[in-house]
Amino acid sequence: MSTKLIKFLKMAAIILGLFVAFILVAAFAMDTEYSVERSIIVDRPTPVVFEHIRYLRNQDDFSVWGTMDPNMQQEYRGTDGTVGAVSVWDGNEDVGKGEQEIVRIEDNKRIDFELRFIEPFEGVADAYFITDSMSENETRVTWGFESNMPRPMNLMLLFINMEELIGSDLDSGLTKLKDTLESD
Numbered sequence: 001m002s003t004k005l006i007k008f009l010k011m012a013a014i015i016l017g018l019f020v021a022f023i024l025v026a027a028f029a030m031d032t033e034y035s036v037e038r039s040i041i042v043d044r045p046t047p048v049v050f051e052h053i054r055y056l057r058n059q060d061d062f063s064v065w066g067t068m069d070p071n072m073q074q075e076y077r078g079t080d081g082t083v084g085a086v087s088v089w090d091g092n093e094d095v096g097k098g099e100q101e102i103v104r105i106e107d108n109k110r111i112d113f114e115l116r117f118i119e120p121f122e123g124v125a126d127a128y129f130i131t132d133s134m135s136e137n138e139t140r141v142t143w144g145f146e147s148n149m150p151r152p153m154n155l156m157l158l159f160i161n162m163e164e165l166i167g168s169d170l171d172s173g174l175t176k177l178k179d180t181l182e183s184d
Helices: 003-029 046-053 056-062 153-158 162-183
Strands: 033-042 073-077 086-090 097-106 110-119 123-135 138-148
Touching: 033 162, 046 056, 046 123, 046 138, 046 162, 056 073, 056 086, 056 162, 138 162
Parallel strands: none
Antiparallel strands: 033 138, 073 086, 086 097, 097 110, 110 123, 123 138
């Protein structure tokens, strides 16, 4: 090998090493957790709103993700609307495959879910609905989503705006929920 080639290879190795080091430092400097939350006011009493959102089957009426694949296969296990109830889905590449379980219910106040994604990527996220009575016939519904991306995958958060991506789906779903409940 010529001296020029050896110098070039050494320089390329140093540059590549610095690039890898930069990526690793950036991955450890960045947060791995993210959360998205949206709210809407529904002109219905809190018990009416809560009774609707507590059921996994009713989420199909307003969740944007449920409409992304009209041929999506769904299965429900357990007693819907109670802790331990599970909704399982298997859809196209837009929807993927996974399940959602009700893990906690505080009547007329809050419902917590665990989302377990299987395809196209494995992962776990927490989601929730919070209902706040604004008046006798008005309820603020808050829909939230919390998750994390392990290092070094968290670097994708530099390029993917989860607030915008998931937030727009939550906004659309809440608008559909409001329309459904107010038209009843």
